[in-house]
Amino acid sequence: xxxxxxxxxxxxxxxxxxxxxxxxxxxxxxxxxxxxxxxxxxxxxxxxxxxxxxxxxxxxxxxxxxxxxxxxxxxxxxxxxxxxxxxxxxxxxxxxxxxxxxxxxxxxxxxxxxxxxxxxxxxxxxxxxxxxxxxxxxxxxxxxxxxxxxxxxxxxxxxxxxxxxxxxxxxxxxxxxxxxxxxxxxxxxxxxxxxxxxxxxxxxxxxxxxxxxxxxxxxxxxxxxxxxxxxxxxxxxxxxxxxxxxxxxxxxxxxxxxxxxxxxxxxxxxxxxxxxxxxxxxxxxxxxxxxxxxxxxxxxxxxxxxxxxxxxxxxxxxxxxxxxxxxxx
Ligand code: NAD
Numbered sequence: 001x002x003x004x005x006x007x008x009x010x011x012x013x014x015x016x017x018x019x020x021x022x023x024x025x026x027x028x029x030x031x032x033x034x035x036x037x038x039x040x041x042x043x044x045x046x047x048x049x050x051x052x053x054x055x056x057x058x059x060x061x062x063x064x065x066x067x068x069x070x071x072x073x074x075x076x077x078x079x080x081x082x083x084x085x086x087x088x089x090x091x092x093x094x095x096x097x098x099x100x101x102x103x104x105x106x107x108x109x110x111x112x113x114x115x116x117x118x119x120x121x122x123x124x125x126x127x128x129x130x131x132x133x134x135x136x137x138x139x140x141x142x143x144x145x146x147x148x149x150x151x152x153x154x155x156x157x158x159x160x161x162x163x164x165x166x167x168x169x170x171x172x173x174x175x176x177x178x179x180x181x182x183x184x185x186x187x188x189x190x191x192x193x194x195x196x197x198x199x200x201x202x203x204x205x206x207x208x209x210x211x212x213x214x215x216x217x218x219x220x221x222x223x224x225x226x227x228x229x230x231x232x233x234x235x236x237x238x239x240x241x242x243x244x245x246x247x248x249x250x251x252x253x254x255x256x257x258x259x260x261x262x263x264x265x266x267x268x269x270x271x272x273x274x275x276x277x278x279x280x281x282x283x284x285x286x287x288x289x290x291x292x293x294x295x296x297x298x299x300x301x302x303x304x305x306x307x308x309x310x311x312x313x314x315x316x317x318x319x320x321x322x323x324x325x326x327x328x329x
Pocket of ligand 1: 078079099100103106151152153154155156157174175176177204205206207210211232233234258259295296297298299
């Protein structure tokens with residue numbers, strides 16, 4: 001089985017190649033190009049393509065893949081908001097994802113962001129390096145005794161809920177489905193109650209039509225003053241313009257984002273010498289209480305190994321037509 005691997009970073013090859021030694025029938029060619037309609041043509045002659053979060057897997061791309069005989073798209077990630085699922089179905093293309101590779105990894109980064117923005121660790125680090133030992137602008141709050149509001153209590157949200165409990169926080173959550181594993185310590189509330197009661201709000205639901213811009217100026221106004229907002233899920237859960245308005249209203253103690261609306265052209269690129277035009281992210285970064293990381297929630301050794309293992313197994317399962325639950329439907 002031949003797989004064309006798009007948007008390769010060196011860590012991809014380092015994590016896939018060792019796992020490949022256990023799958024002698026699978027061959028991967030790695031290219032740096034991102035998946036888009038034009039580059040989809042490169043996949044002619046391959047059984048499958050393997051793509052990541054910033055790939056364009058819209059109708060046009062899928063049509064080019066189908067025209068070139070490619071029947072399998074392997075997402076080496078959990079989220080699939082960048083895939084036109086209806087188009088894939090119509091074209092007979094199977095799309096597979098890695099639903100759970102290491103949910104702890106993402107939850108741990110979410111907690112890391114909450115702690116960093118609370119205690120301004122990014123500022124503290126730089127201050128001490130510059131011989132500034134003052135405590136100016138570093139005051140935070142105790143997490144213990146505060147209320148954490150988890151939006152989406154699936155795999156990642158459940159770990160985040162546990163971590164918050166570990167910090168001595170009261171944990172409330174909003175989800176359409178209650179996670180029975182959390183019933184001992186999580187109280188489910190409405191979204192409005194969550195917004196009104198939480199000192200920390202952490203987003204762990206997928207990006208769908210329903211969740212697009214779920215954090216907007218109306219929901220921000222319902223939050224407590226001095227709230228910490230963390231998003232490790234998908235950028236478009238938050239309206240960036242409304243977030244900026246909320247920050248200017250002094251609503252937030254801190255905002256920690258591993259994902260943000262404009263990330264597509266940035267993710268895993270070194271753009272340090274670029275002049276960013278019309279960048280709403282640059283405006284976000286100008287605020288002292290905002291910390292942004294570049295979609296690194298998944299980036300642990302354990303998660304990378306699990307992603308490689310599941311993606312290769314997904315390829316073989318899709319080729320056999322097996323239904324494993326990893327298909328995107
Ligand atoms: P999951 O499917 O296990 O859980 C998602 C939960 O969200 C489910 O319980 C679902 O019922 C709930 N949900 C759906 N719509 C909702 C809504 N409108 N309001 C409230 N809850 C809703 O998914 P997961 O593995 O926990 O992943 C969550 C998200 O994290 C993914 O969708 C993905 O976008 C993101 N993610 C980010 C990274 C990263 O590197 N930053 C890595 C992996 C996943």
